[in-house]
Amino acid sequence: GSDHRIVHSNYHSKSFFKHLWDTIKGGHVWRGEMRNKRKDGTLYWVDTNIVPFYGPKGDINRYISVRFDITEKKNQEVKLKELTEAKSRFLASMSHEIRTPLGAIIGINEILSSTPLEEKQKEYIKTIRESSNSLLDIINDILDLSKIESGKVEIIPEPTRLDDLFKGVFLMFKAKALEKGLRIEYVISK
DSSP states (O other): OOOGGBBOOOOSSSHHHHHHHHHHHOOEEEEEEEEOOOSSSSEEEEEEEEEEOTTTTEEEEEEEEEEEEOOOOOOOHHHHHHHHHHHHHHHHHHHHHHHHHHHHHHHHHHHHSSSOOOOOHHHHHHHHHHHHHHHHHHHHHHHHHHHTTOOOOOOOOOOOHHHHHHHHHHHHHHHHHHHHHHOOOOOOOO
C-alpha cells in the first residue's frame, strides 16, 4: 500500500521521470532500466516495463509494472568499463615505453644510412627502417584499437598500395627465414 516513490534512489533526473510519465499517460508502454533503493538503503537495478490499462470509460485507470532484477548485469558492466579504462591506460603507458627505444633505433638507423655502406649493409639498413616503421604502425594500431573500444576514434579510409604492404611484410620476415635456412619469396602479378 505504499507509494512507489519509497524505492526512489535519486539517481535518475526529473526529465527521465517526465518522459516515463508522459509515455504511460499517453497510453504507451514504457520500458527502461531503473536504479532503485531497498529498505536497507542498498541500491539495485531493474529492467522495467510499465503498461497502462484502460477502464470501462476509456480512460487509463491503473498501471502494471513488470520488473526484473538486473543488478548483477549492471555491476558487471561497471567492472567491464573499469577494466577497459585500465587496459587503455596500460596500453598508452606501454606504447610510450616502447616508442622511446624504438625512436632511438630509428634515429641510429638514419645515422648509419648516411655513412658509406656496402650494398648488403644498405639492404640491412632498409630492412631495419621498414621493420621499425612497421613496429611503430603496430603500436599506433594498438592505441587506435583502444580508442575504438572507448568510442574516441574516427576512421578515415585511405588508399593502400598492396605491393608496398606485401614487400614490407616480406622484409620483416626475410632475416628470420634466412636464419632458419628457409627460402622466402613473394610474387605479385600485375
